Amino acid sequence: MYNTELKERIRNNLKHTLSDQRYTHVLGVAAAARRLAGIYGYDTDKAEVAGLLHDAAKQLPLNDMQTLARRSFGDTLPLPVMATGSLLHGYAAVTVAREIYGIDDPELLASLAHHTTGAEAMGMLEKIIFVADYIEENRSFEGVEALRCIAFQNLDKAVLAGYDSTIRHLLDQGKTIFTGTVVNRNAQIKHLYDLDRKAR
Template identity: 35%
Template sequence: MNREQMIAKVKAEMPERRWLHTEGVMETAVVLANRFGVDPARAELAAILHDVAKYWPTDRMADMIRDKGLPAELLAYDKELWHAPVGAWVAEHEYGVADPEVLGAIRYHTSGRRGMTKLEKVVCLADYMEPGREFPGVDRIRELSLRSLDEALLAGFDSTMSFLIEKGKRIFPLTLEARNSLLENNR
């Protein structure tokens, strides 16, 4: 499947406003990749597919988590996390993506993880700060991204965790581990 076919297929999986977000993530991922020494083509590929399963019914995603051997612990956390590992499975099995780092960037774009690769960081950060995103602190994240991938991503995780705490929601362990890993690596 070529790039244009992939884009058309992914675009059909989501409402127009989410496709606009995906385009913003694609553009931002390429900029960040060039800034921080990551292959921009791989960053763009992960960005194209990062939300491929975002608008699937939750029961369909839950079934895939159970049936495809994805981490069952996801089911105990916010449904907003589910589309990332499901999307990585779809990218591999339905779109033919074989690059494990691209699949990792899709899989961890919502949660992060300890020891993230630069590509995973780029796609995760692009998802936080693409031009269409508007939330308290996003401008600070964008400013930090001009000089430090890790500092900007840390600010993104801090924002997510503060939001979840404010809403009385559980924090997925990988997100906490990702944040702690960034702190440990930047001492």
């Protein structure tokens, strides 16, 4: 299903609906997702498609994002997510993937939904897209090189580093922090602790 024809169709559509800068970012995330998938033994084509679709709704007006998100999630999303485009666009992208491209794969849809907020428990593809969004080649924020190094060595540690980077940035900017981000970060710390105990 995740073939060249589908990927080309998505690229052509995004080229007309996203700004040049956002489109370049999306291509970067798709490439990073494919590379991470190869490293960690996941389906590279599926990861690439998820990378292409992760920001499909990013530049829509907030009310359009809300409409799309409700079609897939009803009224289940927290109010801060529904009110904030930077948090909501991944959930809106789920409906884009389902309704425009006929994608109903739960793993892929979850990776779109959670690529910004994360989740308390994430599968492999969710982690790949979450991390790829940080490390794609066009990113240039402070600490990105260190994050890239972590990502290619330990995906779970890279997820935690991603949460830390976001929280640190929001603190530096004096902005509010979505409480779900803190909950998800804490869950990732516990997950790493559990992995460490099993490895002993």
